[in-house]
Amino acid sequence: MPELPEVETVRRTLAPAIGQRVGVVWASRARLRGALIPRRKLSAAVGQKIEAVRRWGKYLMVDIGADGLVLVVHLGMTGRLRLHQTGEPRVAHTHMVLELENLELRYSDPRRFGHVSVTARAVEHVHTPLSVLGLDALSAELSGTMLHRHTRRSRQSLKSFLMDQSIIAGLGNIYVCEALWVAKLRPTTRSHRLSLARANALVSAIRRVLNRALELGGTSLRDFVAADGATGENVHYLRVYGREGERCQRRGCGGVIRRRVVGGRATFHCPRCQTG
Numbered sequence: 212m213p214e215l216p217e218v219e220t221v222r223r224t225l226a227p228a229i230g231q232r233v234g235v236v237w238a239s240r241a242r243l244r245g246a247l248i249p250r251r252k253l254s255a256a257v258g259q260k261i262e263a264v265r266r267w268g269k270y271l272m273v274d275i276g277a278d279g280l281v282l283v284v285h286l287g288m289t290g291r292l293r294l295h296q297t298g299e300p301r302v303a304h305t306h307m308v309l310e311l312e313n314l315e316l317r318y319s320d321p322r323r324f325g326h327v328s329v330t331a332r333a334v335e336h337v338h339t340p341l342s343v344l345g346l347d348a349l350s351a352e353l354s355g356t357m358l359h360r361h362t363r364r365s366r367q368s369l370k371s372f373l374m375d376q377s378i379i380a381g382l383g384n385i386y387v388c389e390a391l392w393v394a395k396l397r398p399t400t401r402s403h404r405l406s407l408a409r410a411n412a413l414v415s416a417i418r419r420v421l422n423r424a425l426e427l428g429g430t431s432l433r434d435f436v437a438a439d440g441a442t443g444e445n446v447h448y449l450r451v452y453g454r455e456g457e458r459c460q461r462r463g464c465g466g467v468i469r470r471r472v473v474g475g476r477a478t479f480h481c482p483r484c485q486t487g
Contacts, residue, residue, distance in 0.1 A: 214384075233257055271285075280331065282327070374474065
């Protein structure tokens, strides 16, 4: 599932759509994550300009028109929000099309685990599912002190705690594994045992792995592509994720990466150097 760097990469590569006026809109009758695309609400975009494209955690928010219409999109596992040339054949499983002045903004999703909804900017903070999101993982407000304060009330493993979108929005399986490796923390350490010093180190590690992935256009394992069709290169620079049985890349460690299941998710770590 695309995480923050992948979704932010899509946001950045949607820039050519900003300022373009919406012409025709179309939506399929297929259900995404159990819900239909709200075609009547979406039709209010016709004649309006795309003002901005924002992101909160793993959600994209396309601001349309001065009246404050917001298109909310989550890519799920196989969703793609892409720009296409007008008249380019539509791929199978296309579920939404916004015809712009010289482009088309299309959402496709073979497995239909994604989410597309429409709300207003004035009430987006109470719009489900945005209303349950915590701080964005790259927010300047995210600090070791804030993280440490939240862990005081938690008996979850650090792995599960960091993947809780109501606390930190945007992290998923790949980057949690990577950040815990950078911070030398065990995925199974109980959150309430995290010291303030290690919470500071963990926040620094989160920013480090996310920013590196952003520089490389995200991690393309199978389905992810940016809005312009480009794949991410970060897959070649992962330190632990997907590297079971390989030697740890930390200088002087010599440990072997192991895979275990934590919180129902495959988790990769080095038992030799991740001891905190």
